[in-house]
Amino acid sequence: MAADIAITDALVLTVDERNRLYERGTVLIEDGRITAVRQTDEDETDGEATHTIDGDGKVVMPGLVNAHTHLELTPLIGAFSDLDLLEMMGSMTALYGRIGEGEFDYLVDAGYDLAALNFLLGGVTTVNSMDVRPASGADTFGEAGLRGFFGPTMTDLFWDVPLDEQFERACAFIEAYHDTYEGRIRATICPHDDWSCTRELWERTADLAAEYPDLLVHTHLLELEESNTMARANDAADSLGLLDDVGLLDDRLLAAHFRVADADDIERTAAAGASVxxxxxxxxxxxxxxxxxxxxxxxxxxxxxxxxFGIDDHYWHDSYSMFGEARQARLSANVKRTTGQYSSMELVRMLTIEGARALGIGDEIGSIEPGKRADIILLDVDKPKFTPLTNVPAHVVNNAAPADVETVIVDGEFVLRDGVVETMDAGAVQERVERAVERFADETEWELDVGGGSPPGGIDTLRDLPKRGPARLLSRLAVQTIRDQSPL
Structure with missing residues (x-):
């Protein structure tokens, strides 16, 4: 049977268990799956497939996986860049509270469009996003032909939204969106983090996870020193102990950040089969x-x-580049520790197969192997900056950029072909975002122009911040800190 797509004469970076690299390789795709990966035959013919791609000068590799992100405020890229930390956090919290109340839907919808377009152009075929109102994102990414995990965030010490309402939203979203768009869109359960959630929320999360046993539980974990302090305030030994107490420390858990984890945390996480x-x-x-x-x-x-790897809030650091995350991971780790923390191939694996495994779909995507879903990207490396083309993994993680992505295939379908977006109207997305930002600036008194951005005055921001939840959060942390410092 003829293939739907044949890619020939390419540098094929398989990211399989042996990290095989074909210098002149062929990849065949049929019915959305990879059917063959091999050396290109000398007598390879164009008649073998419906669509044949000449891979000369191209690197073929698995689609990139953005394992942790937030997408709703995408149109505000550049708006937070030059604020100080407290100003950024206060402005962001005020905005998310209003989004939770149903305001700024026009900005949210435009944001999902812009995020899908830019990730598609940059070779990101799968995202895992935690947002306030993710329905628009699920539809946008589904219609764009991309793969996505989406879930509404839940927190009772950050927002003043009743828990019953938050869990009702979560259930409604799961019922509406899980396993939709030919299975490319999946729902997740998203308690926000281990420093702004009560034990009651975690217990209810565990009940919800038991009701939907095939859903990922996606959260921020061990991100701050306050993580373990809040866990003790929640009558647990520490953050992982709290999750273990309620039955959530298992192979369905994906924890973002994990910055303050110690050796014992690492051992328990590995034993549970959880991911980061x-x-x-x-x-x-x-x-x-x-x-x-x-x-x-x-x-x-x-x-x-x-x-x-996760790009997190890309509008906080003005980059859609997952290649940039790999480079930043290396540079930051080397500065914080010593050189040589990663090999280039390890970083490639974290961009692809390990991200897929973290999402529980490593048996479906993340490497170029027969039987897997065809989520594949082609990089144009016939450029001066890639010359000479030695050490391809190093070029990918140190030198490649979204602009080098030429073709993107998801589930065996073209979403970007020869630099042309197949599933979205790029010009219409740009126009929609520009109108949305103009309207947002008019409604909120944010100053947003080519010279930079600044939020409304402090009084206006304070007025929009949630009151009850954060007050409880701060008081809990304060009381627990006093207890921790008190003699036995």
Missing amino acids: AHCPSVFAYWNPDADMQWTPVPELRDAGVDVG
């Missing part, structure tokens, strides 16, 4: 504590924990 999403750029940009340790990714991987 490492987001180096956002913390390199907004590091709240210069003395805080860096995420112990080498130790996690040595222990057998799957670690993928």
Whole structure:
């Protein structure tokens, strides 16, 4: 049977268990799956497939996996860049509270369009996003032909939204969106983090996870020193102990950041089969504590924990580039520790197969092997910056950029072909975003122009911040800190 797509004469970076690299390779795709990966035959003919791609001067590799992200405020890229940390956090929290109340839907919808377009152009075929109102994102990414995990965030010490309402939203989203768009869109359960959620929320999350046993549980974990303090305030020994107490420390858990994990945390995470999403750029940009340790990714991987890369809030650090995350991971770890923390191939694996495994779909995507879904990208490396083309993995993680992505295939379908977007109207997306940002600026008094951006005055921001939840959060942390410092 003829293939649907044949890619011939390409440099094929398979990212399989042996990290095989074909210097002149062929990849065949039929009915959405990879059917063959091999050396190109001398007598290879164009008649073998419906669509044949000449891979000369191209690197073929698995699609990139963005294992942890937030997408709703994408149109505000550049708006937060030059704020100080507290101003950025306050402005962001006020906006998310209003989004939760149903405001700014026009901005959210435009944001999902823009995120899908830019990730598609940059070779990101799968995202895992935690947002306030993710329905628009699920539809947008599904219609764009991309693969996505989406879930509404839940927190009772960050927002003033009743828990019953938050869990009703989560259930409604799961019922509406899980396993839709030919299975490319999946729902997740998203308690926000281990420092702004009560034990009651975690217990209810465990009940919801038991009701939907095939869903990923996606959260921020061990991100801050306050993580373990809040866990003790929640009557647990520490953060992982709390999750273990309620029955959530298992192979369905994907934990973003993991910055303050110690050796015992790593051992327990590995034993549970849980996974981690490492987001180096956002913390390199907004590091709240210069003395805080860096995420112990080498130790996690040595222990057998799957670690993928996440771009997190890309509008906080003005980059859609997953290639940039790999480079930043290397540079930050080397500065914080010593040189040689990663090999280039390890970083490639974290961009692809390990991110897929962290999401529980490593048997479906993440490497170029027969039987897997055809999520594949082609990089144009016939350029001066890639000359000479030695050490392809190093070029990918140190030198490649979204602009080098020429073709993107998801589930065996073209979403980007020869630089042309097949599933979205790029011009219409840009126009929609520009109108949305103009309207947002008019409604909120944010100053957004070519020279930069600044939020409304402090009084206006304070007025929009949630009140009850954060007050409880701060008081809990304060009381527990006093207890921790008191003699036995």
